[in-house]
Amino acid sequence: NAGVTQTPKFQVLKTGQSMTLQCAQDMNHEYMSWYRQDPGMGLRLIHYSVGAGITDQGEVPNGYNVSRSTTEDFPLRLLSAAPSQTSVYFCASSYQGGGDGYTFGSGTRLTVV
């Protein structure tokens, strides 16, 4: 099992550009989430999904879009990148109810210039 795979690992964008951060899991987890981590801020929830076709907003959803067409994939789209979106992004997945904890990807470090 590969677990949770995030690509790319590093990305530099210019202000106004758009891009998609990829997240895939091979554990048949129902729940998937996107977090951003900023220095001294812990992790903040951007969007989450409880199953294919179902998504919802987290704490900091503005400027981001998600879709969940399959159980395995949960891409995060930056619509028009801004310097405030410079951060490390983590994707996570779990079984329904999260009873075994969440499995995290290794992260995407994004810089917007």
Add this chain to the structure above:
Amino acid sequence: SQQGEEDPQALSIQEGENATMNCSYKTSINNLQWYRQNSGRGLVHLILIRSNEREKHSGRLRVTLDTSKKSSSLLITASRAADTASYFCATEGDSGYSTLTFGKGTMLLVSP
């Protein structure tokens, strides 16, 4: 908004000593989880304690939960240099869908 708040923000100890980190939270929870993050890496799930549990052990880890005080502690016994990392508590709410709310973390440095 942040749910959990860890204390202390940073902790420096010697190998062999015990490390205790505390977490406070604000709202009712279904469970509380602890994660470790090595520098530049993703988070690794350590242990989960449910709201109806008071104490849980896993190897050198001991977690306690006091729902009346909305607080939890993580004890790492006989620390090793490899335990150097940031530790985060995360709470799962007791209503609706399962999402985690994280605290800001405790940075633990274990010196040889």
